[in-house]
Structure formats: C-alpha cells, structure tokens
Amino acid sequence: MTIVEAGMVQQRRGTAAVRHVNRVRYVNTNGISKKKKRRCRVGRRRPVLQDLFLSCREVFKGPGTVPQPSEVTKLCQIVDKMRPEDVGLSSDLQFFQTTDKVQGNPRVTYTTIYQCNEFSLCIFFLPATAVIPLHNHPGMTVFSKLLLGQMHIKSYDWVDPANSEESVPASHLRLARVEANSVFTAPCDTSVLYPTTGGNIHQFTAITPCAVLDVLGPPYSHDRDCSYYRDFLYSAFSNGETTGVTEEERESYAWLEEIEMPENPPMDRIEYLGPQITDTGF
Template identity: 30%
Template sequence: MRPREDAMMTSIVQRIARQALVTFRSLPGLGAQAAKCFAENHDKLHGLMSEVRAADLKLAPPAAPPPRGAPPVTYMHICETEHFSMGVFLLKSGACIPLHDHPGMHGLLRVMYGKVRISCYDRLESSSPPPGGALRRCLPRSRGEYTQDSEPCLLAPERDNLHQIDAVDGPAAFVDILAPPYDPDDGRDCHYYRVLPEAELGDPQSREVWLMEISQPVSFWCGTEPYPGPEVRL
C-alpha cells in the first residue's frame, strides 16, 4: 500500500494521536532548534485538531435529557501515554468544569458539538500574598465562546493555564489533549480555585485578581462513558 493510500485510510483520530506523540515526546529544550522543532510539530497538531469533527469520533448531541442524578460531566478515554492524554468531555446543559489549573502542561481543546465558554487566567509571581489561604495572583487572559466551527483553544504552562469551561445554551462536547498527563506523583495534580473579586490589586484599573485554592466543588463531579470512535494504536 502506498503512503498516500495508507494516510487516507487512517482515521483522523489516529493521526491526531500520532502527531501528539511526536509533538510532546520531546518538549522544547533550551536550544533554539528544539524550540523551532516543537513549534512546527505543534502547528501540525493544531491543524489536525482543526479538522476533526463529531462524526469522526461517532459523537452526536444527546437525543434526550440525561436521567436524574447523572453527573454534570462525563469523560470518554481515547488513549494515554507518558507524554500525553487524549479524551472527550461531555457536558450537560448548564454544566461547568470549575476553574482549575494544569501544572507545567500544554493543552488543546476542540469543540465537537454545542457551545462552551472558556475563561482563562495566567498565573503571576507574587512575593507577598495576602493572608487567608492558598492564594495565587493571576491575570485574566481571555474569555470566549467556542463551537464546532472554532479553532482549537490552546493552553501552555505559562499562558491560559488556568481555565473554567461552561456549557452554553445546551449540552456540549470537546476533545481534550493534555501533555504531559495529570500525575500527582510527578507534581501535576489538578487544583480548583475561585476568584476573589474583593482582592483586586493596585489601582482600580488593574486587571490582576487573586484566586483562592479550594476543594473540588460539591456541584462538580465527572463520570465515565465508553468511547465509541475509531481505535487508536500507538
């Protein structure tokens, strides 16, 4: 089989996973060449993520409301290696994935159906946090609504790393890639936060805010569902 024919027969999900492995197997090092190589591979991954559609993963909006007591969010596992994880999050109408972080991680999020609002923050260094608990000085970075026609939402270790995701006007689903995956034993645990509007810093024109680390909100929990799409092999 010729390479072009093989590429045409390979699912877009498989090609995304392979590109994610190439991209994140060697995260950017100290040299300019390593950074250039990472950027080129990341651009290829971004392009593939921009192509994937709900039908490629055999996803469709739910035909009926979820049963009473169903989790607000469910997760479909696609694949995971030591370098990245890939899966699908399904949000009920009105559901919210609370403000949380991704320590030292890159990410790409691509909506498959519905609409989500994503509010992102950048962590800032602080030498003298105010009293009252685990606080982080942050800068609101971006806030936007994403649909299946939108480009992927990107996050990096130093940019848009903390975010909240809200389903808007109905249920929604998105493909999610995180690199490296969460791993509490390696310092990559998920932490939740709430914004302290009364803790604005500096003059009234300052956009900086304080976020307080909190326990996982009781209104949020995540169930699981089987992934119905093409198998991924790495």
C-alpha cells in the same frame, strides 16, 4: 473513577450494534462484512484521529518538556480538522438534542481515547449548565477543541510573582491575569495552553450540551494532579494602587484562592466506543 454501567443499553439494528452510554451513542460496525469493509477502504485517506495519534507520539516527549512552536502549529493544524464524526459523534444524537432543564449541577462524563506516559486523548461531555470547575494543568501543554455545542470558557495565568509580590493582600490569595472570558460555539479553532501561559487555569460552563476534545501532554497522574481554585474580582481585595495595574486594567486581573478538591466531583467515566487508533508501538 469507575466506568459507568448504569443506563447502558445495547440493541441490534440490522447489521450494526448500537450502544447507548449515558445518552451518548456510538455505532459499532462489527457486523459489516469484510468484503464490504475492504471496498469502503479503497481510495480513503488515513483517518484524522490516526494522524493526531501519530503526531502526538512525535511531539510529546514526556514530563518537563514543552512542544516547539513548529510542533504546536503541526498539532493545531490536525486538531483544527477534527470533526465530531472523527470520534464517532454527531449533533443528531439525543444527548446533544436534549433541551430539558436539569436541577443542580449536572454530572460531566468523560472518555479516554488513548493514554500513555507522554500524552492522552480525552473527550468531555457536558450537559447544558454543567461546569468543570476552575482547575490547573501542572507542567502540561493542552490542545482543546470544542467539537459540539456552545460553552463559556474562563481562563487565567499567574502574574509574575516578581511583579505582584507586594500586591498580594493575603497569603492565601494570588494575583492572576484573565486570558479568556468568552462564549465559544463549535466549530471553532483549537485553544492551546502551556505550563505557565495561554490560560493554564480554566473553567468550562456548558450553555448547550457540549463535547470537548482534549489533548494533554503529559497527562494527569498521581504525582501530577490538578488543583482547584475560587476566583474573586480584582477590586474585591485591592484599592487600585497595585504596582503595574492601572484603573483601566482592573477587569484584566482577578484574585485566585486554592480550594480543596470536591469530595464527590461531578464527573463519570464511560468506555470509548468510537473509531479506534492503531497503536504500532514506540
């Protein structure tokens, strides 16, 4: 996807340059004097975004690897601390104050804070009612943090094929277990999904304008792209006699069908203009 330039307006207000990008505003303080910058740094701790970056470099070791439990705990402790201002955002921004109803499926915007072969740091901006369709994260571990807004999250994991092989009613459908089907309101704890557990297949639906921070290791690439799915109620293709699934457990399962990637997915990319990461190299 290309960087979206439509709707980008740059203004000058005092010593700070303010840029509006698809109604998401960042403030660039390049106009502040060096003397004042030095004075601001005295006694300040290292930014949490920099801590996150440095920890990601230690934890993510490339494709085919999954962080150890202690490493997951370490990253969760950092991501749990992340606040909108750590990436240059605020609930006072016009994007998050918008109450206008949008016809159809509003476009999702995303920005990449940092990306390398081992991991990526991204933010997704969803207007109210916007949807990121049901999709997977092949071979990836993902730490997801809702920074602003209210969102419904639905996620699934595949049922062990050894336990579900005889129950699949059609070759194009596959049994999945519901891992989440709830509304989340910021601030909330970090969600972690793994290559085969934790809700690797998920869908986001914005109830209000939202901002979501995603830490993905490894990131998507041309040979590790996502697949899209359509879900069906368990009862739609089963008479309740599936091995290992009782009548009471029906709502905990669903049938998933892989579908083609949308020709024009409702997502645009914008430039990241928030606080910067200092990359000293590996």
